[in-house]
Amino acid sequence: MRSFPYAVESGAGPRTIVLLHGFGACGDIWRDVAASLATEARVLAYDLPGHGQSLESEGLGGAKPAARAILADLATRRLGKVHLVGHSMGGAIATSMALADPDRVASLTLLAPGGFGPEINADLLRRYAAADGRKQVRASLAAMSGPRSVPPDHVVDALCRMRTRPGQLQTLIDMAAAMTRDDRQGIIPRAQLDMLDMPVMVVWGAEDPLLPVEQAEALPSHFHLHHVLDAGHMLVEEAPDLIAEIVRRNVRRRGRRLRPPLDASAG
Numbered sequence: 313m314r315s316f317p318y319a320v321e322s323g324a325g326p327r328t329i330v331l332l333h334g335f336g337a338c339g340d341i342w343r344d345v346a347a348s349l350a351t352e353a354r355v356l357a358y359d360l361p362g363h364g365q366s367l368e369s370e371g372l373g374g375a376k377p378a379a380r381a382i383l384a385d386l387a388t389r390r391l392g393k394v395h396l397v398g399h400s401m402g403g404a405i406a407t408s409m410a411l412a413d414p415d416r417v418a419s420l421t422l423l424a425p426g427g428f429g430p431e432i433n434a435d436l437l438r439r440y441a442a443a444d445g446r447k448q449v450r451a452s453l454a455a456m457s458g459p460r461s462v463p464p465d466h467v468v469d470a471l472c473r474m475r476t477r478p479g480q481l482q483t484l485i486d487m488a489a490a491m492t493r494d495d496r497q498g499i500i501p502r503a504q505l506d507m508l509d510m511p512v513m514v515v516w517g518a519e520d521p522l523l524p525v526e527q528a529e530a531l532p533s534h535f536h537l538h539h540v541l542d543a544g545h546m547l548v549e550e551a552p553d554l555i556a557e558i559v560r561r562n563v564r565r566r567g568r569r570l571r572p573p574l575d576a577s578a579g
Contacts, residue, residue, distance in 0.1 A: 316384060316388065317366040317382055318366045319339065319357060320340075321354065324350075324353075327352075329354070330394045331345065331355065331358065332382070332396065332398040332402030333357075335401040335426075335437065336443075337467075338363050338364035348553070353395075360402060361377070362483050364474045369381065375498075378405045379406075379408035396421070398422055400424055402423075403422040403423060403425025404500065407500055407508075411507070414507075418510060419562050420562075421562045423516075423555065424517060427497065427498060428500065428514075429527035431527065437488050437522065441484040441488035442481070444481055450468050453467065453468065453471075457546045461546070464549055467549050502530070505535075508532075511536075511565035512532075513536045515555070516537070517546075518539050518542065522544075540554065
């Protein structure tokens with residue numbers, strides 16, 4: 313019987329920050345970011361459906377099913393508004409969550425998010441999916457990072473542990489094939505992005521070899537954009553202190569008002 317996605321909770325505070333990793337990773341990759349944010353907020357770092365301790369959870373089959381599963385888990389935890397942070401595939405899931413239930417999402421921080429354009433380095437993603445053993449995992453992480461970035465040992469260790477779970481490697485291979493059919497990724501329609509009225513921050517590495525940074529050029533005008541020079545796709549691992557600070561800044565922002573205010577003279 314399937315269950316809700318697994319999450320590690322840390323910290324306490326008036327805000328709840330939800331961390332959603334990218335494809336092929338797990339909640340442990342947020343270690344340094346979560347530790348920084350947990351000094352002032354409640355932090356939930358999920359293993360996404362099909363990954364780690366959520367290998368057989370609800371939500372397999374794309375961003376929308378995963379979004380529904382995580383929203384359902386948040387509802388069981390009786391949380392109010394949450395601040396979503398998503399990297400790559402996790403960014404597509406976070407966006408889907410915000411579109412499906414905007415009243416539950418206080419802010420959206422998207423790190424090189426999936427679904428913002430059809431282009432994707434499909435060969436690189438498939439190699440990462442099939443990486444088996446420490447040497448291959450490290451090489452795949454390095455290939456997706458900036459030219460001077462070195463994959464952290466704790467991330468390599470976490471991904472290697474995750475991939476020893478029975479069925480994990482084949483699940484990743486199958487997911488990568490579905491995500492990159494015809495060497496393209498699915499896209500989130502621009503008209504839907506325009507409707508997001510919570511604070512939205514998009515962060516992109518200037519040297520991203522997986523999802524081209526040019527996908528950030530056509531964002532809605534109310535989205536904030538932060539380029540990270542010399543960084544590649546693996547922003548959580550490459551610049552954890554910067555990412556934590558960007559999240560802090562975004563959760564303090566106020567969204568635009570799309571819905572008309574109530575007429576005080578009515579009634």
